[in-house]
Amino acid sequence: MKSYLIIIPAYNEENYIAKVLIDVKKATSYADVLVVSDGSNDNTVEIAKQMGVMILDIPCNIGYGGAVQTGFRFATEYGYDHVITIDGDAQHDPYSARNLIDMMSSEEADVVIGSRFLEGTYKMGIARKIGSWIFSVIARLYTKTRFTDPTSGFQLLNRRVFSYLSNADNYPLDYPDVNIIMALHKMKFKVVESPVKMLEKPGGKSIHSGLAPLFYVVRMFLAILMVLIRKEN
């Protein structure tokens, strides 16, 4: 067993998962690889099996956050020291994992978030952009650090953090955002950002569309409020 675990949450990613796994294996020979299939009903699991990686096959779809948390539980149980999360849709360049690791040791950080914006190669919708901007301002006021890409699924976490997040209520089922960064800051964990290269996703669909962005903004305000008023033990 290696000390790094790569967690790849995947929901119906049969088109990308093989490419992701080939790239990840090539780029990160220092790590074990775990695919967490979030109730996929296509061939994601079969393809991952053929690639000879470890697989957690969640029986129904519980959401991105739920899948990642299952990976955290796995890592906690099997005693890994560090976890790297990479999205299963081939939008992250696994060679950039090195940036995260270097940043963690130079900054003595507990969490490093891979940012798509520090190197400026990524676009998103206007509603999402405004929402993101507001949240990043709130997060900056609270943590005194600037986060350009808090929703990034490309992250490096040390054992203290992922074992904390693997507890039932400490991680959301849907999409972790600035609320998690703020919650970790509140717990005195050091969270920093590092640039990562993003690969252009062919025919990719955004996670937020239609009325969802508005709902998401309200939901995130609530989450942030809860971080601020909850008493943690």
Place this chain on the structure above:
Amino acid sequence: MSINIRILIFIVGLLIFIMILELVRKRKFREELSVIWLIIGVVIILSSFADLIIDPIARKLGIYYPPALVILILSFFLISAILYFSIVVSDLKTKNKELIQKIALMEYKLNQAYKKDEGA
């Protein structure tokens, strides 16, 4: 309120009450969750005589149309019921997630154990 309306409301309330009891008897509705609906049934039954109490109260509160107060009180009970069930769903969702995650982790262990057996 005319006597016909009183009887109608009374019957509706009674029907709801009996229906809930019957569902509980057949074990289609958990006792602890049904209580709030039984209370609503009783409130509806009582509301068939409500004007006797409601009218003076409404007048005191400055409500010109007393039935509005009945609707207000009923809304309060219904909203409480819905809120209660939202909390139950929320709790179930958390427990469900915990179970699903455990199953995925246990399935992994089981597969590993099988593989070891086959190898040995």
